[in-house]
Amino acid sequence: VKRNDIIKIDSLSYPVYLGDELWDKIREYLQPFLLRGGIFFLTDENTDKFCFPALLKYLPELSTYRSFSIKPGESSKEPAVMESLWKWLTESGAVRDSLLVNLGGGVVSDLGGFLASTFKRGMPYINIPTSLVGQADAAVGGKTGINLSGNKNQAGAFYDPAAVFIIPGFLETLPEDHFRSGFAEIIKSAALAGNEPWKQLRRITIPEINNIRDLIYETVKIKCSIVSQDPFDRSVRKMLNFGHTTGHALESLHNQLGMRGMLHGEAVATGMVCESFLSSEITGLPVSESEEIISVIKRFFRLQPVKEEDFNELMRLMDHDKKRTAGSYNFSLLESIGKPRINCPVDLNNILRSFRFLNKMSQA
Numbered sequence: 001v002k003r004n005d006i007i008k009i010d011s012l013s014y015p016v017y018l019g020d021e022l023w024d025k026i027r028e029y030l031q032p033f034l035l036r037g038g039i040f041f042l043t044d045e046n047t048d049k050f051c052f053p054a055l056l057k058y059l060p061e062l063s064t065y066r067s068f069s070i071k072p073g074e075s076s077k078e079p080a081v082m083e084s085l086w087k088w089l090t091e092s093g094a095v096r097d098s099l100l101v102n103l104g105g106g107v108v109s110d111l112g113g114f115l116a117s118t119f120k121r122g123m124p125y126i127n128i129p130t131s132l133v134g135q136a137d138a139a140v141g142g143k144t145g146i147n148l149s150g151n152k153n154q155a156g157a158f159y160d161p162a163a164v165f166i167i168p169g170f171l172e173t174l175p176e177d178h179f180r181s182g183f184a185e186i187i188k189s190a191a192l193a194g195n196e197p198w199k200q201l202r203r204i205t206i207p208e209i210n211n212i213r214d215l216i217y218e219t220v221k222i223k224c225s226i227v228s229q230d231p232f233d234r235s236v237r238k239m240l241n242f243g244h245t246t247g248h249a250l251e252s253l254h255n256q257l258g259m260r261g262m263l264h265g266e267a268v269a270t271g272m273v274c275e276s277f278l279s280s281e282i283t284g285l286p287v288s289e290s291e292e293i294i295s296v297i298k299r300f301f302r303l304q305p306v307k308e309e310d311f312n313e314l315m316r317l318m319d320h321d322k323k324r325t326a327g328s329y330n331f332s333l334l335e336s337i338g339k340p341r342i343n344c345p346v347d348l349n350n351i352l353r354s355f356r357f358l359n360k361m362s363q364a
């Protein structure tokens with residue numbers, strides 16, 4: 001994928017564009033709304049500063065517009081923020097055929113997507129993701145939502161954007177730790193796909209911004225293809241949860257008061273270490289392949305151990321996870337690299353062993 005390419009992925013019911021020169025495409029989408037219900041921009045304080053001005057530079061006809069800017073980070077995915085967003089739209093005269101533009105990372109697209117799904121029972125929105133997590137993952141697939149009292153994604157909706165515009169150039173201002181965080185989903189989808197995507201990933205270290213375009217393209221293509229087969233997460237889409245059952249619990253744990261927060265990607269990467277272990281125990285992932293996955297993860301992430309005294313709290317947080325079914329915990333695991341298996345019941349004892357395995361790996 002070259003800087004000037006414009007790529008369109010068409011496997012979903014809405015177009016996903018990738019390229020650094022998407023301004024005319026975006027203009028086409030926005031034009032009708034200038035006359036219709038108007039356009040409303042949602043940003044966070046960072047994307048407002050670093051990304052919104054670029055958008056206005058290329059689309060000067062929008063320069064009379066202001067954005068609503070939330071505080072950056074996971075703490076904005078909460079009901080109180082949602083309430084202020086509903087009020088903002090109402091007070092600014094938004095109507096059902098206004099357009100919401102989410103310009104930001106996964107927090108902005110999760111929150112903004114849910115806002116769009118509920119405002120006047122549903123208004124159209126587009127995503128212009130600006131973080132690597134957003135571009136490689138969160139902006140496509142229509143999962144939107146907020147956290148409740150720190151528990152991840154407890155309220156939300158499946159609600160598709162009208163279009164997604166992925167502009168890798170925005171990543172230039174993304175802080176290094178957030179750039180790194182985006183690799184978790186890239187590693188995950190390559191492990192699910194196997195073959196070429198995995199071979200390609202095995203070779204790279206933190207790449208230059210130039211070949212990040214290829215990695216985003218591969219990752220989004222894989223996600224779109226899986227989501228198109230199961231938009232509502234009832235069957236095959238669940239394979240995208242590899243690393244997430246443990247990951248979401250870790251993310252919630254670390255975001256609690258008094259702890260250093262854990263970025264989404266860090267949590268998913270750590271979760272994949274635990275779930276590679278579970279895959280070897282339960283679905284027959286060869287130990288050599290588990291080691292391969294873990295060594296790729298360790299190239300991008302410094303693993304943090306979990307304290308024994310936090311094990312109970314982690315299990316409690318997993319109880320909140322939507323993937324739980326009665327009796328045991330429900331995971332998406334791997335039989336081998338390139339061969340995922342969904343709906344794998346795992347008992348408490350094995351989960352605790354996976355935490356201890358992580359602790360061993362984080363020292364190695």
Ligand SMILES: NC(=O)c1ccc[n+]([C@@H]2O[C@H](COP(=O)([O-])OP(=O)(O)OC[C@H]3O[C@@H](n4cnc5c(N)ncnc54)[C@H](O)[C@@H]3O)[C@@H](O)[C@H]2O)c1
Pocket residue numbers: 044045046047050051072073074077104105106107108110130131132133134137138139140141142143144170171172173174175178181264265
């Ligand atoms: N809906 C989904 O399918 C899905 C998938 C994956 C993740 N998520 C969600 O996404 C969230 C994590 O997303 P994230 O990592 O993008 O977090 P984020 O939205 O908080 O963005 C990360 C940080 O980077 C900053 N930032 C973003 N773009 C920037 C840019 N171009 N320049 C400078 N700074 C920039 C943000 O202000 C923020 O501080 C989590 O809540 C996770 O649950 C959702």
